[in-house]
Amino acid sequence: xxxxxxxxxxxxxxxxxxxxxxxxxxxxxxxxxxxxxxxxxxxxxxxxxxxxxxxxxxxxxxxxxxxxxxxxxxxxxxxxxxxxxxxxxxxxxxxxxxxxxxxxxxxxxxxxxxxxxxxxxxxxxxxxxxxxxxxxxxxxxxxxxxxxxxxxxxxxxxxxxxxxxxxxxxxxxxxxxxxxxxxxxxxxxxxxxxxxxxxxxxxxxxxxxxxxxxxxxxxxxxxxxxxxxxxxxxxxxxxxxxxxxxxxxxxxxxxxxxxxxxxxxxxxxxxxxxxxxxxxxxxxxxxxxxxxxxxxxxxxxxxxxxxxxxxxxxxxxxxxxxxxxxxxxxxxxxxxxxxxxxxxxxxxxxxxxxxxxxxxxxxxxxxxxxxxxxxxxxxxxxxxxxxxxxxxxxxxxxxxxxxxxxxxxxxxxxxxxxxxxxxxxxxxxxxxxxxxxxxxxxxxxxxxxxxxxxxxxxxxxxxxxxxxxxxxxxxxxxxxxxxxxxxxxxxxxxxxxxxxxxxxxxxxxxxxxxxxxxxxxxxxxxxxxxxxxxxxxxxxxxxxxxxxxxxxxx
Numbered sequence: 279x280x281x282x283x284x285x286x287x288x289x290x291x292x293x294x295x296x297x298x299x300x301x302x303x304x305x306x307x308x309x310x311x312x313x314x315x316x317x318x319x320x321x322x323x324x325x326x327x328x329x330x331x332x333x334x335x336x337x338x339x340x341x342x343x344x345x346x347x348x349x350x351x352x353x354x355x356x357x358x359x360x361x362x363x364x365x366x367x368x369x370x371x372x373x374x375x376x377x378x379x380x381x382x383x384x385x386x387x388x389x390x391x392x393x394x395x396x397x398x399x400x401x402x403x404x405x406x407x408x409x410x411x412x413x414x415x416x417x418x419x420x421x422x423x424x425x426x427x428x429x430x431x432x433x434x435x436x437x438x439x440x441x442x443x444x445x446x447x448x449x450x451x452x453x454x455x456x457x458x459x460x461x462x463x464x465x466x467x468x469x470x471x472x473x474x475x476x477x478x479x480x481x482x483x484x485x486x487x488x489x490x491x492x493x494x495x496x497x498x499x500x501x502x503x504x505x506x507x508x509x510x511x512x513x514x515x516x517x518x519x520x521x522x523x524x525x526x527x528x529x530x531x532x533x534x535x536x537x538x539x540x541x542x543x544x545x546x547x548x549x550x551x552x553x554x555x556x557x558x559x560x561x562x563x564x565x566x567x568x569x570x571x572x573x574x575x576x577x578x579x580x581x582x583x584x585x586x587x588x589x590x591x592x593x594x595x596x597x598x599x600x601x602x603x604x605x606x607x608x609x610x611x612x613x614x615x616x617x618x619x620x621x622x623x624x625x626x627x628x629x630x631x632x633x634x635x636x637x638x639x640x641x642x643x644x645x646x647x648x649x650x651x652x653x654x655x656x657x658x659x660x661x662x663x664x665x666x667x668x669x670x671x672x673x674x675x676x677x678x679x680x681x682x683x684x685x686x687x688x689x690x691x692x693x694x695x696x697x698x699x700x701x702x703x704x705x706x707x708x709x710x711x712x713x714x715x716x717x718x719x720x721x722x723x724x725x726x727x728x729x730x731x732x733x734x735x736x737x738x739x740x741x742x743x744x745x746x747x748x749x750x751x752x753x754x755x756x757x758x759x760x761x762x763x764x765x766x767x768x769x770x771x772x773x774x775x776x777x778x779x780x781x782x783x784x785x786x787x788x789x790x791x792x793x794x795x796x797x798x799x800x801x802x803x804x805x806x807x808x809x810x811x812x813x814x815x816x817x818x819x820x821x822x823x824x825x826x827x828x829x830x831x832x
Contacts, residue, residue: 289794296791299784303429307437312774314350314438315757319770331439348496348543349559351605352440353754353771355684356448356744357427357471358512359463360420363452365413372410376402423747424470426781430751431472434774435502438755442501442561443475446684446742447510447609449532453524454636464531475505483534483563488588496541496559507532509565510609510684511644517573518628518641525578535565536585538593543760557601557760557767562589562661566608566683569652570625570645574638590660597663597672603758603767604679606661610645611683611741612653612694614722619690619741621646646686654720657681658694664735666701666718674701674718675735678767682740682756689743689752693728695736697721740771747778 302309313324327346368374379398386394435443450463468475482492494501514524514535529535541559565582573579595602616622624646628637637643647653658664664676674696700719725738743752758769 286798289791289798292787292791292794296784296787299780299787303781303784304433305437306776307434307774310774312434312438312753312755312772314347314440314755315770315772317345317347317759317761317768328438347757347759349442349541349758350438350440351754351756351758352431352434352438352443353446353682353742353756354431354444354745355446355689355742355752355754356510356687356746357445357467358448358451358744358746359424359427359466359471360451361455361463362459363455364420365416366409370409371413372406375406422782422785423778424466426747426751426778427745428471428473429781430745430753430776432474433776434753434755435474440502440755441496441499442506443504444506444607444682445508446607446682447508448512448684449507449510451512453512453515453519457527460527460531467532472505475503477531477533478504478506478537480534482539483537485537488585489592491540491593492538493540493542493558496543505533506561506563506607508563508607508609508684509535509567511567514565514567516642516644517568517571517579518643519574519633519637520568520578521575521635522578523635534563536563536582538562538589540593545762555595555599555601557603558595559603559605559758559767560593560595560679562604562606564606564608566610566648566652566657569610569656570642570649572627572638572641574633574641586656586660594661594663594677597675597677600678600766601760602677603760603769604662604677605758606657606679606681608681608683609685610648611686611690612657612681612692612722612739613647613650614692614694618692618722618724619686620688621686621690623647625649653694654718658720658737659718662737664696664718664737666696666734667716668701668703676737680738680740680769682742682754684742684744686741687744687746687749689749690739690741691725692739692741693723693725693730693733693736694739695721695723695728695730695733698732698734701734743773743775747781751776751778751781 306312311321311325313321313328316324316327331346379402383394383398431443434440449467450460455463482494485492509525509528509532513532514520514528525535539561541561543557543559564586568579568582571579594604611619611621613623624644625642626644628639628641628643630639632639648657658676662676662679663671665674667674696718702716725740728736730736740754740756742754743749745752752773752775754771754773756769756771758767760766761768
C-alpha cells in the first residue's frame with residue numbers, strides 16, 4: 279500500500295509535467311512562431327494563414343488560397359546520419375571479448391587459476407563493461423537521433439504545409455562507408471527521418487536533351503512529399519575522391535546530382551491571362567563539389583560543366599525576363615574572405631601517392647568554400663548573369679534569385695554584390711582612372727549589415743545552419759511569390775529550431791511516467807487482492823453463521 283501511495287503522489291506531479299512537455303514538443307513550431315513569411319511580412323498574417331490551413335485543410339493547396347505564398351520550401355541541411363563508423367567493430371563487442379577471455383583462460387591451464395580469474399574479472403569490470411556501456415549508449419543515441427531529425431521534419435511539415443522540401447547535402451556522415459552501410463543509412467533516411475517522403479522521379483530529373491526544359495505546375499500537391507536531395511561531400515566526396523561508384527549509389531538512393539525544373543505559377547482568380555510568359559521559378563540542383571579541382575575522375579567534372587553549359591545556353595531565361603526567379607540549391611558555399619562567416623577559405627590536397635579507387639594523387643581533398651573563380655565566373659556571372667558591364671543585357675543586373683546551400687554547420691547569411699563604383703564603361707570624367715581591364719569586382723558582406731543602395735547588382739546567399747542536435751535542430755522556412763504590381767519575384771526566409779536536449783528530456787519524462795503508471799496499476803492489483811480475499815472469507819463465515827442460526831424445518 280505504501281508503494282501504491284508513493285507512486286500516486288509521484289504521478290500527481292509528474293503526469294501534468296509530462297503532458298505539458300509532450301504538448302510543447304509536438305507543437306513546438308506553434309510555440310516558436312515558425313511560419314512561412316507572408317507577402318506582407320507580418321508575423322500575425324503568417325501565423326493566421328498557417329492556422330487557417332488546419333481549420334480548412336483545402337486551403338493548404340496553393341490553388342485554393344491566393345493569399346498564401348505559392349512557393350513554400352522547407353529547407354533542411356546536413357543531417358549527417360552516422361552509423362558503423364562511430365561504433366566499435368563487431369570483433370570488439372562485449373560477447374566477442376568474453377569469448378576471447380574464456381579461450382584465454384582455458385589455454386592457460388598451467389597457470390594459477392585464482393590470479394588469472396581475478397585479472398580477467400578486473401579487465402571485464404574496468405574496461406570491457408564501460409566500453410560496452412558506451413557502445414550501447416551510442417547505439418541508443420543513433421536510434422534516437424534518427425527520430426529526433428524525423429520529428430523536426432514531420433512536425434514542421436504538418437504545421438507549416440510546405441509545397442516543396444529540400445535537404446542541402448551531407449545526408450549521411452561519411453563517403454567512405456561500404457555499400458552495405460550506405461544502403462542501411464539510406465533505409466534509415468527514408469524510413470525513420472523522412473518516412474512519408476520519396477526522391478524526385480527520374481523522369482523529372484533526367485533529361486537526354488539539354489535543349490528540353492522540364493516544366494511543371496508550382497501548385498502540384500505531389501511535390502510536398504518529394505525530397506529534393508543535394509549531394510554533399512559526406513555523401514559522394516570532394517572532387518579528389520568522387521568516383522562513379524559513389525555518384526551512382528547516391529543517385530540510386532537519393533536522386534540525380536545535377537538537374538533543374540521550372541515551376542510555373544498561375545493564379546486561378548485571373549480571368550484573362552497575360553500574353554507574356556507565366557511567372558515561374560527555375561529550381562536548379564547543382565553538384566558544386568566538382569567545380570574545383572584537380573578531380574580524381576575527370577569525366578565526372580566534365581559532365582557537371584556540360585550540364586552547366588546546357589543550362590546557360592538553353593534553359594535559363596534571358597536576364598531581362600523579370601517573370602523568372604532563379605533558385606540555386608547546392609552544398610558548398612561561395613567564396614568569401616575570412617571573418618564574414620565561421621568557416622574561412624580553406625583548401626587541402628591529397629599527397630602524391632596513388633590512392634587507387636579512394637582518391638587521386640595531388641587531387642582536391644577538402645574545401646570550405648568554392649574557389650573565387652568557381653564562385654564568381656562560374657556561378658554569379660554564368661548562372662545569374664551578373665556583371666559590372668553596363669553594356670551587357672539589362673545593364674549587367676542579371677537574373678533575380680537566391681542561393682541556398684549548407685556545409686558550414688553554423689550557417690551564414692551573406693550578400694554578394696558589385697559595388698556601384700566598379701562598373702564600366704566609366705563616365706567621361708573618370709576615364710583617366712582607367713577601366714581596370716573591365717573585370718567585374720565582387721564584394722561580400724553580411725546580409726544584416728548590407729547597404730543595397732551601394733550595389734549595382736547582387737544576390738543573397740543563405741547558408742543554412744545544420745539540423746543536427748549540436749546546432750539546435752535548425753530548419754528554414756523559405757517563401758517566394760510573384761508581385762504582380764512590381765512585375766517581379768520576391769522572397770523571405772525564417773529559421774526554426776528544436777533543442778535536442780528537450781527532445782530527449784520529454785521522452786525520458788514520458789517513459790518514467792509510463793513506468794509509474796504500470797507500477798501503480800500492478801501495486802494496486804497486488805494490494806487489493808488480499809482485501810478481496812479477506813472480504814470473501816468474511817462473507818463465507820457470515821453465511822455459515824446465518825445458516826447455523828436459522829431453525830431447521832420440522
